[in-house]
Amino acid sequence: MADGKSESYPDSDLYRIRHSTAHVMAQAVTEMFDPDEAKVAIGPPIAEGFYYDFDLPRTLTPEDLESIEKRMREILAENFEFKREVLSADEARELFADQPYKIELIDGLDAGGLDEYGEPIDEKPEISIYTQDTFTDLCRGPHVANTGKVNPDAIKLLNVAGAYWRGDETRPMLQRIYGTAWESADDLEQYLWKLEEAKKRDHRRVGKDLDLYSVNEAVGPGLILWHPKGGMVRKLAEDFCRDEHEKGGYDFVYSPHIGKASLWETSGHLDWYQEAMYSPLDIEGQQYYLKPMNCPFHVQIFNTRTRSYRDLPLRFAEWGTVYRYERSGVLHGLLRVRGFTQDDAHLFCRPDQMPEEIDRVLNFSLNILRAFGFENFQAYLSTRNPEKAAGDPEDWEAPTEALRQSLEREGVPYVVDEGEAVFYGPKIDIKVSDALGREWQLSTIQFDFILPERFNLAYVGEDGEEHRPYMIHRALLGSMERFMGVLIEHHAGAFPVWLAPVQAVLIPIADRHAEYAREVAATMKEAGVRVDVDDRGERMNAKIRDAQMQKVPYMLVIGDREIEAGAVSVRLRSEEDLGSMQIDPLIERIQEEIIARS
Numbered sequence: 001m002a003d004g005k006s007e008s009y010p011d012s013d014l015y016r017i018r019h020s021t022a023h024v025m026a027q028a029v030t031e032m033f034d035p036d037e038a039k040v041a042i043g044p045p046i047a048e049g050f051y052y053d054f055d056l057p058r059t060l061t062p063e064d065l066e067s068i069e070k071r072m073r074e075i076l077a078e079n080f081e082f083k084r085e086v087l088s089a090d091e092a093r094e095l096f097a098d099q100p101y102k103i104e105l106i107d108g109l110d111a112g113g114l115d116e117y118g119e120p121i122d123e124k125p126e127i128s129i130y131t132q133d134t135f136t137d138l139c140r141g142p143h144v145a146n147t148g149k150v151n152p153d154a155i156k157l158l159n160v161a162g163a164y165w166r167g168d169e170t171r172p173m174l175q176r177i178y179g180t181a182w183e184s185a186d187d188l189e190q191y192l193w194k195l196e197e198a199k200k201r202d203h204r205r206v207g208k209d210l211d212l213y214s215v216n217e218a219v220g221p222g223l224i225l226w227h228p229k230g231g232m233v234r235k236l237a238e239d240f241c242r243d244e245h246e247k248g249g250y251d252f253v254y255s256p257h258i259g260k261a262s263l264w265e266t267s268g269h270l271d272w273y274q275e276a277m278y279s280p281l282d283i284e285g286q287q288y289y290l291k292p293m294n295c296p297f298h299v300q301i302f303n304t305r306t307r308s309y310r311d312l313p314l315r316f317a318e319w320g321t322v323y324r325y326e327r328s329g330v331l332h333g334l335l336r337v338r339g340f341t342q343d344d345a346h347l348f349c350r351p352d353q354m355p356e357e358i359d360r361v362l363n364f365s366l367n368i369l370r371a372f373g374f375e376n377f378q379a380y381l382s383t384r385n386p387e388k389a390a391g392d393p394e395d396w397e398a399p400t401e402a403l404r405q406s407l408e409r410e411g412v413p414y415v416v417d418e419g420e421a422v423f424y425g426p427k428i429d430i431k432v433s434d435a436l437g438r439e440w441q442l443s444t445i446q447f448d449f450i451l452p453e454r455f456n457l458a459y460v461g462e463d464g465e466e467h468r469p470y471m472i473h474r475a476l477l478g479s480m481e482r483f484m485g486v487l488i489e490h491h492a493g494a495f496p497v498w499l500a501p502v503q504a505v506l507i508p509i510a511d512r513h514a515e516y517a518r519e520v521a522a523t524m525k526e527a528g529v530r531v532d533v534d535d536r537g538e539r540m541n542a543k544i545r546d547a548q549m550q551k552v553p554y555m556l557v558i559g560d561r562e563i564e565a566g567a568v569s570v571r572l573r574s575e576e577d578l579g580s581m582q583i584d585p586l587i588e589r590i591q592e593e594i595i596a597r598s
């Protein structure tokens with residue numbers, strides 16, 4: 001690791017604390033029922049807490065959670081030791097004879113290849129159990145030494161949700177209790193605050209409140225309808241990016257939504273990506289597929305003519321809408337969808353141009369993310385997996401090194417994910433931290449050694465011979481849908497002035513002020529400011545409150561005094577009162593904010 005980050009999460013105290021709390025919770029839950037009624041499934045630690053899945057005779061209520069939590073504190077106070085024991089598979093089967101889910105897990109462990117959570121692993125693990133007080137669980141550990149090591153003031157059960165056994169819709173639906181555990185009560189409090197804040201910022205809620213987008217059952221799940229206001233934010237974001245791409249030496253291309261089966265055979269998508277692709281369409285006896293990616297089309301454009309070394313680099317950019325299958329259970333607002341638009345581009349360059357090309361694209365990417373208000377980046381460099389990698393190891397060296405050096409030069413903190421690259425080439429992923437410190441993966445810069453081979457890409461070099469160009473896929477905001485979701489949550493819907501769908505609302509106090517309000521609105525519109533006039537018969541305070549709810553940056557109140565002075569009374573959504581302002585200086589102020597993208 002290059003940034004000197006500390007130990008990994010699974011090695012941390014917090015991980016042990018959470019895992020141990022999950023066991024204590026399972027004890028408290030099973031005690032509520034007859035021994036043969038409560039079936040336990042799995043209970044792993046997760047990013048900021050833990051869960052445990054149960055098959056119970058009745059649905060748990062919020063009151064149950066309270067009493068479970070109370071019982072957990074009693075168990076913790078007893079300072080029970082977590083005792084580990086290693087068993088044979090048969091001993092384990094006997095011990096968990098009444099627990100069908102555990103039996104299934106033991107069979108998996110015994111067969112090898114699966115861990116006790118049913119996740120794939122390489123080696124065949126030892127079967128071990130942990131016991132505290134009366135509760136024994138099939139478990140690899142690690143745990144804290146005893147229940148006293150868990151701070152009873154730093155645990156909290158959060159909610160119950162349905163979860164299919166092994167995530168499989170054909171298996172039983174279980175009850176999953178989510179909880180969290182921290183080292184101190186302060187940490188817990190901070191986390192709960194963040195959860196509350198995240199709920200308020202949830203893009204699905206904000207998207208509805210601000211009338212930005214919807215998902216409609218009549219249209220289909222995972223398919224987004226952008227409403228005028230959300231559409232405006234997206235248009236502004238795209239316009240800005242398109243301008244930057246043009247300045248950055250990109251060419252714009254457009255490609256269709258479907259392509260022949262043979263194209264996806266050549267590209268290899270039908271071999272290794274088919275599970276994410278939709279069933280084919282039949283057109284005059286030929287099969288066509290909806291595109292899950294834009295790459296084969298851009299490659300075809302490259303191949304329409306002989307390319308000389310002088311033509312390179314070529315940078316083909318497209319806001320390309322792609323369709324990928326996601327199970328309905330994992331669809332989530334704008335973040336997991338079935339159709340989305342990538343700000344996609346493919347770079348084709350000569351080997352001698354490659355390091356500079358990487359510098360350029362990384363710098364370009366960071367500048368665009370900064371323009372949207374993101375300041376903190378974390379990069380992940382995925383390197384060659386010797387088990388499955390296209391090309392020779394030497395082919396990987398220069399690109400991997402170019403990616404690493406660019407990260408160094410840009411001063412982006414990065415982690416090397418050793419051997420984590422997909423088989424077709426090394427890549428960098430860039431995550432941004434939002435206002436709540438949550439990480440979101442947005443940009444990807446990905447080398448590809450496969451497509452140039454499969455489509456026989458070539459340019460004629462100075463030597464008159466044919467050479468293979470480097471091909472790099474890159475998406476900066478990633479998917480526009482997902483990016484908008486992140487943007488909404490980062491700003492809590494209070495978009496910066498340059499992105500606000502409505503930048504100012506004029507609020508006439510009485511009907512007689514409406515005409516002047518419309519005049520001011522016309523002047524501002526002419527100056528390029530997006531304004532609305534709220535001439536409803538509501539009271540002024542109600543109009544201000546509504547504009548505030550809509551997160552409109554400027555609220556401009558107009559009464560007799562303002563008309564007399566040729567001014568407006570200016571309030572900001574931050575509730576700051578700027579008092580009376582003349583129209584021209586106000587327009588200038590807003591224009592400056594738009595230019596500064598503040």
Ligand SMILES: [Zn+2]
Nearest residue numbers: 137139140141
């Ligand atoms: Zn465990």
Ligand SMILES: [Zn+2]
Nearest residue numbers: 293294295473
């Ligand atoms: Zn691509």
